[in-house]
Amino acid sequence: MADAEALLEPLIPALRRYAYALVRDHDAADDLVQDTLERALSRWTLRRSDGDLRAWLFTIQRNLYISALRQGRRRGAHVEFEEATMPSSAAQQESGIEVQDILAALDQLPEEQKSLLLLVGVEDLSYDDAARVMGVPAGTVMSRLSRGRQRLRALLETGRTTFLRRVK
């Protein structure tokens, strides 16, 4: 348990980044990270010593996120996610708008594609580790990644009207 702090703390920035990209709200993202860390601490002795700690944490975090998402859907309360997709700052420069849109576009992908684009493209997880986090075969990772990027391209090519529809 003594090594938990030394091993976990360097990984928190990446967990916060992945959480924020998923929920798009700073506080809600930190709630998710906190739940992830608490979970990791409570199961610390059960983790695989030969496994990648980062991949393990991402697995926990993603599962917590999906669970929360399902509970939210069951309650029909989607407000926090809808609101969270609104750009936080209206005054963006031209390039800023484009960059802002990539997260909004990402929000339109199915969770599996969204998570993969983040875990592989941003967090630099190996394809094998990504497959383990998602609980799918490596081949599925490659095809989902391809589909996700294709979809993201299509979304950004059709322009900003797509995103405006979301803002009710």
Next chain:
Amino acid sequence: MTGKEFSIGEDELQAFVDERLGGERRAAVEAHLAASPELAERVALERRQRAMLRSRLDAKFAEPIPARLRIASLRAARRTFWLRSGAGAAAAVALFVAGATAGWFANTIGPAPLAPPPTASVAQGAHAAYRTFVVEVAHPVEVGVQQEAHLLQWLSKRLGRKLAAPDLSPFGYRLMGGRLLPGGTGAAAQLMYDDASGKRLTIYVRAADGSETAFRFQKEGEASTFAWIDQGFGFAVTATATREELLPIAEAVYRGFEGKS
């Protein structure tokens, strides 16, 4: 399309986008793209989107870690984890994670996660019972205060413990009556009180293991609960009140029950 182009599959292109190809394979993809402007444009766009995503999230990654996420503070908080209002939800999430990550942990499945302390499950039961019956207009209690003696005798018999109704008149609450409920592995009793304004308060009692005598405070929505264990029974006082308002009442109830088993 030449035969050579067929050797570059979609997987290679994705690995190229992710900058994970080196040496010959990378050169092969580059040559392939040079010969296919349309494909080259597509791949360039995907690389650019990947770079945009990374740079968009750079600032988040660079933020200092907030105090509440420091491992030291999480450890300190773990001791009071079950005090948090979301104890029930957390347990549900914990179960889900345990199931969902079973594959990942396949060779490390160990003992079940720690069960919540008994006071937390007593508080949980008390809160659920409070929420269910405090809004009840027609039948808030099963047996009314008119039959107080019968009520207490009946509940005592079912609980296996002599139950008295604490006098909460110093706090402006009078007994309305009570009911029998399922609780844990046996029966639970709920006594309901109200004050002049109609505000209700419940006392919940059931058999419970554990020797923890400290008060446990839990707030869910508007309702606050103090719970404790005494000589094999769990007690909880629940009301729509602040911690400060409820604490003296809980102490009075505690003194009322203490040692009377």
